Amino acid sequence: MNRGYEGTVAAPYESTSAGIKDRQGTLARLMIAPAIAYIVALIGIPFVMAILYSLSDVTTGDPSVDLVGLRNYREVFNDPVFRLSLKNTCLFALVSQTLVIVLSRILATLLMKEFRGKWLARFLVMLPWTAPIALGTIGWLWMLDSIFSPIDWLFRRAGLLGAPGDLLGPMTNLYWLGEPVLAMASVIFVHVWRLLPLATVIQLAGLSSISKEILEAAEVDGAAGWRKTLEITIPLTLPIIGIAFLFGLVFTFTDMTVVYVLTRGGPVHSTQVLSTWTFFKGIEGGDLAQGAAISLFLFPVLAGVAALLLRMARRAEVT
Amino acid sequence: MSRIRKLVSRGGTYALVTVFASFAAFPFYWMVIATFKRDHDLFNPVNNPFLFNEPPTLDHLRLLLFDTHYVTYLLNTFLVGIAVVAITLLTAVPAAYSLARWARGWGETLGIGIFLTYLVPPTILFIPLSRFAASLGLQESLWSLILVYPTFTIPFCTWLLMGFFKTIPKDIEEQAMIDGLSRLGAMAKVVLPLAISGILTVVVFAFTLSMHEFIYALTFISVSAKKTVSIGVPTELVRGDVFQWGPLMAGALIASIPVSVVYTFFLDRFIAGFTMGAVK
Numbered sequence: 001m002n003r004g005y006e007g008t009v010a011a012p013y014e015s016t017s018a019g020i021k022d023r024q025g026t027l028a029r030l031m032i033a034p035a036i037a038y039i040v041a042l043i044g045i046p047f048v049m050a051i052l053y054s055l056s057d058v059t060t061g062d063p064s065v066d067l068v069g070l071r072n073y074r075e076v077f078n079d080p081v082f083r084l085s086l087k088n089t090c091l092f093a094l095v096s097q098t099l100v101i102v103l104s105r106i107l108a109t110l111l112m113k114e115f116r117g118k119w120l121a122r123f124l125v126m127l128p129w130t131a132p133i134a135l136g137t138i139g140w141l142w143m144l145d146s147i148f149s150p151i152d153w154l155f156r157r158a159g160l161l162g163a164p165g166d167l168l169g170p171m172t173n174l175y176w177l178g179e180p181v182l183a184m185a186s187v188i189f190v191h192v193w194r195l196l197p198l199a200t201v202i203q204l205a206g207l208s209s210i211s212k213e214i215l216e217a218a219e220v221d222g223a224a225g226w227r228k229t230l231e232i233t234i235p236l237t238l239p240i241i242g243i244a245f246l247f248g249l250v251f252t253f254t255d256m257t258v259v260y261v262l263t264r265g266g267p268v269h270s271t272q273v274l275s276t277w278t279f280f281k282g283i284e285g286g287d288l289a290q291g292a293a294i295s296l297f298l299f300p301v302l303a304g305v306a307a308l309l310l311r312m313a314r315r316a317e318v319t
Numbered sequence: 320m321s322r323i324r325k326l327v328s329r330g331g332t333y334a335l336v337t338v339f340a341s342f343a344a345f346p347f348y349w350m351v352i353a354t355f356k357r358d359h360d361l362f363n364p365v366n367n368p369f370l371f372n373e374p375p376t377l378d379h380l381r382l383l384l385f386d387t388h389y390v391t392y393l394l395n396t397f398l399v400g401i402a403v404v405a406i407t408l409l410t411a412v413p414a415a416y417s418l419a420r421w422a423r424g425w426g427e428t429l430g431i432g433i434f435l436t437y438l439v440p441p442t443i444l445f446i447p448l449s450r451f452a453a454s455l456g457l458q459e460s461l462w463s464l465i466l467v468y469p470t471f472t473i474p475f476c477t478w479l480l481m482g483f484f485k486t487i488p489k490d491i492e493e494q495a496m497i498d499g500l501s502r503l504g505a506m507a508k509v510v511l512p513l514a515i516s517g518i519l520t521v522v523v524f525a526f527t528l529s530m531h532e533f534i535y536a537l538t539f540i541s542v543s544a545k546k547t548v549s550i551g552v553p554t555e556l557v558r559g560d561v562f563q564w565g566p567l568m569a570g571a572l573i574a575s576i577p578v579s580v581v582y583t584f585f586l587d588r589f590i591a592g593f594t595m596g597a598v599k
Contacts, residue, residue: 050443115329127579133533279537
């Protein structure tokens with residue numbers, strides 16, 4: 001791998017008194033400065049501020065920052081709604097991403113094949129990721145409507161719902177977003193729907209990177225079908241599967257849109273997650289300090305993911 | 320025998336692809352139906368919801384375009400998107416070039432460091448940033464979004480462009496410099512034209528990400544006429560407690576499809592950034 005610039009043309013310019021347009025060291029620093037400044041000013045400083053807020057008593061009504069130690073963390077942690085949202089956040093992210101990895105594997109294998117109308121299939125399959133998430137979720141909100149849900153309509157038509165003695169109960173509707181367990185399932189389902197395309201494209205990149213020779217050699221050795229998948233393609237694409245899983249985890253773990261649009265954390269907080277709870281406490285409730293403390297509980301997981309990604313990137317560089 | 324097996328396998332592929340495609344696209348089909356369905360038909364739980372039981376109508380579209388702020392939302396989204404693309408290009412292109420060409424050793428590390436800031440989510444930053452925007456007098460202003468959105472476009476785009484610049488051989492610039500161009504001139508006149516596909520990817524990516532953004536817009540903007548389409552549609556097309564499903568679905572559909580078409584073309588290049596060189 002070629003690191004850095006060690007070209008022959010470069011060296012003489014460095015030492016001479018050439019104009020700024022030719023002085024490499026200066027140019028290199030000048031050109032990267034705006035990006036670094038932006039990141040420090042609008043990611044670095046706000047991040048430190050979030051930590052500072054979480055240790056203070058700042059509210060929207062009283063914006064002075066007086067430090068109060070770990071009081072917010074103690075209060076947040078003693079709040080049953082917070083514990084529920086912590087649990088939900090982990091549950092939603094892990095369950096949805098496990099499903100996503102399995103499904104995206106199948107879908108990517110399908111899309112490796114050549115067939116007529118593939119471009120259309122690809123466009124449709126990618127829609128959940130390429131369309132704005134809030135708008136896609138609005139589509140789901142209407143599909144999970146308490147009265148007009150087409151899913152309920154199908155169940156009623158099939159005789160599973162709506163009359164006494166039916167398998168799913170005598171009510172005319174299931175109330176997808178009104179029953180805690182169904183609401184949780186709906187949120188997970190929409191997360192799967194949303195992140196399946198991303199994971200699929202990442203897995204496709206992995207699958208197409210396996211060299212033909214390896215696959216042919218495997219076939220010569222008599223490996224086919226499931227054995228080929230289990231013993232060759234999955235081990236070879238394991239790093240890519242890991243990357244798809246980690247990014248999916250980050251996106252579901254920190255996402256607020258799906259829960260906010262579908263349920264606003266309800267019914268009775270049963271689908272509350274850390275990001276929505278941060279919003280309701282910190283912005284709508286005006287308690288900036290507690291909001292900041294809640295959001296910082298996301299950080300350990302993100303730091304862990306970052307460390308894993310770094311390790312993968314290093315390994316990729318060595319090979 | 321093998322021909323039959325091939326046919327079965329082909330049929331299986333089509334069947335499975337159809338299942339996946341329907342699963343992914345169904346909410347959008349659902350939007351199309353609601354957009355053109357009469358309310359009388361739409362709000363009858365006995366009617367088959369998948370078909371038009373009464374002739375279709377353009378009433379919802381008319382209401383959406385003329386009686387709501389929808390067109391303003393689209394315009395706002397567009398303005399923010401363009402401004403964010405401009406800021407992203409002005410900062411990420413030079414940074415990526417600098418990291419790809421001149422940095423020895425620390426370039427790679429710094430590049431990965433910049434990329435990792437992409438993982439710091441809006442969920443952690445939006446509380447301090449809302450105070451920040453307020454202290455600059457930018458609440459209820461599109462400028463607050465224009466200022467903040469580059470925080471997620473710059474890290475990723477810098478990383479993506481770094482990869483593009485590395486694929487352009489250095490000899491080309493060196494030759495240009497021997498021919499009398501300055502270091503900066505070689506970059507602007509020789510390298511940038513070659514990196515145009517990478518730059519285009521960044522344009523599409525920065526624009527779509529700004530359009531998709533939800534949390535900052537929800538936190539910073541509450542005046543209806545200043546909303547972007549991502550928050551305007553879910554929060555404003557509701558009268559009292561009543562969702563106006565027809566116009567709502569029309570609004571979601573119109574904003575989703577064009578951006579999806581463009582995005583799909585660039586998806587593969589954009590994924591190259593995510594896989595971080597783990598795929599060669």
